[in-house]
Amino acid sequence: MIADAWRAFAEKPVEDFEAPAPALELATVLERHHTDMDAAARAAAQGRERGLHGLAEVAVLAVDLENLLERSGGAWSAALRVLKDQMLADIAAAGLEIVRLRGLPARATVDLVDVESWRYDDAYAEAVVVEELAVAVRHLGRPLRRGRVVMGAPQSGGPRTTDDGRARASRSAAAEAHPQRPVATVPGSILCPVTSCRHPNAPDADVCAACLTQLVVYRRFSQFPQVLFNRGLQAARSSDPTGARDQFAAALAWAPEDTEVRNAYALACFEADDEPAARRAWEEVLERMPTDARALAGLSRLSKR
Missing domain, CATH: 1.25.40.10 (Tetratricopeptide repeat domain)
Structure with a gap:
């Protein structure tokens, strides 16, 4: 039995x-954690240093731009484009990515934008950025500066919120389009x-x-x-x-x-x-x-x- x-x-x-x-x-884990923390601290310090150098270069170029505008009067567009290109190159070299937002669907802008207002028209098939008020900026793929946009949505869709809740509602609406799903597991995993x-x-x-x-x-x-x-x-x-x-x-x-x-x-x-x-x-x-x-x-x- x-x-x-x-x-x-x-x-x-x-x-x-x-x-x-x-x-x-536990001692092994703590040793590895200490090593990883040291490496992360060094990487962070190096990243900050690169960022500071990049920002310093941009600051110099910005002053050059101001001086150029004062001297050039109306015949400054070509030189200004060259200086602008130099500024963008320095920004990219610092690991910064400028994200252009116009035309992006709302679901692609989660954590990237603050929505200033909504426009409702059935010409829009889904919620989409119709006006870019300020670009978003990412650093090594991580959102660094949120953009500001106007969203368009069908008459029957899109959040209708008060002003103080617009940005939060836009992020929530985009997140709801991609809810987290339970993770599937296999035996022994x-x-x-x-x-x-x-x-x-x-x-x-x-x-x-x-x-x-x-x-x-x-x-x-x-x-x-x-x-x-x-x-x-x-x-x-x-x-x-x-x-x-x-x-x-x-x-x-x-x-x-x-x-x-x-x-x-x-x-x-x-x-x-x-x-x-x-x-x-x-x-x-x-x-x-x-x-x-x-x-x-x-x-x-x-x-x-």
Whole structure:
């Protein structure tokens, strides 16, 4: 009867390994974090320096432009175009990208614009930028300065808001066009532990494919309870209930919310004649899952002893 109960459990698809001491793993993570922070600080300092140099060059060119306008009178357009080109080249060299907004659909301008007003006309098939009041600027792909625009929308579409809520409403409307969807996962995948990411990664991934978070230590810690579970299952099927109980108890210390591990621990305690521990474990399972068939069957076995 107990053998049949153990057959209801399946081993986890993970290779056996010995987990390093948590303190050593934490030290490794902290060392890597320190290294990454140093690298980020150096990159930020270098970026600021490049930005300052770029802005200084633009400032010089702006003064040159002012002086040129004062001297040239009406015959200044050609020289002004040359100076303008120099300014734009320096801006681009500093890593800045000027984003022209006219004609862009609203869904493409999320986090890029503030909407000054809306125009409603059925000539517009969707919400779109119809007038660019100020360009947007990005730095290395990151929005740096928001643009200012007038949006057009069909008579039946587009937000109709008060002035103080126009920009916020435009961003919300664009975001609603692309709501976040639940991330699909496959068995054995490792979900990125970063709350804002949660990208599913291959079981052996060292780095999150979406946000580049280091996953090595997290993967070891998250998979080790499965290793302990498999060891406990192997011991139980080898008629070693005490050894199985110890392995399942260790797995519970790593994953206390895992009801399957708690069910296995309870069954091992029952087989090792530790009825009080078995009862507590099955009752704890039912507190989380009142209809759990394994826990109900286990308590039924206890009542028949």
